[in-house]
Amino acid sequence: MAVNSGDTDTDIVDVERLASSIEHMMSQDLFMSSKRCIFKTPIALYRHNEKFYIPDAFSIGPFHHGCPNLKPTETIKAKYLLGLISRSRFPNTLLKDFINTINALEREAREYYAGPIEYSREEFVKILVIDGCFMIELFCRNASKQLREENDPIFSMSSMLQVLGHDLILLENQLPWMVLEHLFSMFTAPVSDMTLIELAIAFFCDIYAFRQPARSHDYLRDIKHIPDLVKKGMVSSIEVDEEKIPQSGWELIPSATHLVEAGIKLRKSRSKNMLDIKFEKGVLAIPPIRIHETTETVFRNLISYELCYPNSDDRITSYAMLLDNLIDTAKDVEILCENGIICNWLNTEDAARFFNKLYHRTCVVNKYYHGNLCMQVNEYCEKIWPRWRGMLVRNYFNTPWAGLSTFAAVILLILTSVQTWYSMKS
DSSP: OOOOOOGGGGOOOOOOHHHHHHHHHSSSSSOOTTTOOOOOOHHHHHOGGGGGTTTTSSOSSTTTOOOOEEEEEEEEHHHHHHHHHHHHSSSHHHHHEEEEEEEHHHHHTTTTTOOOOOOOOHHHHHHHHHHHHHHHHHHHHHHHHGGGGGOOOOTHHHHHHHHHHHHHTEEEEEOHHHHHHHHHOOEEEEETOOHHHHHHHHHHHHHOOOOOSSOOOTTTOOSSHHHHHHHHHHSSOOOOOOBBOTTTTTOOOOHHHHHHHHHHHHOOOOOOOOOOOOEEEEEEEOOOEOOTHHHHHHHHHHHHHHHHHHTOOHHHHHHHHHHHHHSSSSSHEEEEEEHHSSSSSOOHHHHHHHHHHHHHHHHHOOOOOTHHHHHHHHHTOOOOHHHHHHHHHHHSSSSSSHHHHHHHHHHHHHHHHHHHHHHHHH
């Protein structure tokens, strides 16, 4: 049936004007750089709770620069920039050298941002220089207490470090890593001969209470920004099983409580790669993780990064999916804490909610890294003997006294049976 277009003037389309409008839109600069890696948080994630994606005190980069509530910390940035320059061998010329270097990189730096930057070339260079030098000085003062002033505006206040733990990991609040590298290469007063990567990793391992990765940082190549560095530091360098999820979805596993009931033992792994989760002979070995005030912000922004970045490996999202399976209730958190897998600085209810809300169905992974592991765990759970053994241990041998009582009862039963048998024979 044909659609009635109507006879009024309002139904008439000006074909020429509409075609001209579309042609004009197509004639615009539609260049999309392959360098894009700093994104605005997708609405699908942002709407759940915006506080995990917006800076509290420090703007880094152009997206949040100039926000009224973030302006007070511009003074701290300037103070840190002054400290950095004053220790240089060439304090009178270093600032101009910084500006000249970043000015030459300005066009390339814009390509790292997935979204328009409304600042002029001069304003954008100023943002990159001040914010970049602030971060370098922050890393240096973290590594060397001698560089800190008596009333350091950050290190003399523990609350400031917690704020920075939130603000510096935000995907929207970033500088290209290459900007930091160029600024750092011009700095003539290094701290203990540490590289920029080593300084940054030391800072974030301290502030997020992550385990320090191996000394060799060969796997930390092609760093794009701080979230990318933190992610690569968290998953370390070893290869893990890669399995593309089927179109019907990934295989789920029971919660920690049900795994224990099925006779599976949960143990802390010594691996420094948090994705290095293994299942062998009824034992599920999981690297330990610490849960504190900034952990949710870290994971949410790394998941956001994987969701936005083309051809992402989805390692963090896969990990969140697996932990969401393992933890349903506070009881699951308690079990993982008792086995040294989770070091929880929150209450158990908040920790359970954190894992339950961490992964949302809006996140679709291209690769799921724990598919084989989940299949092995489920096959083991279906066996009868592990479930019986788990029930016996849980009900009769869960404490030394219960085990002794059960053992004594079994001995008594055997002796009674033997006595009855002899009585019947005699």
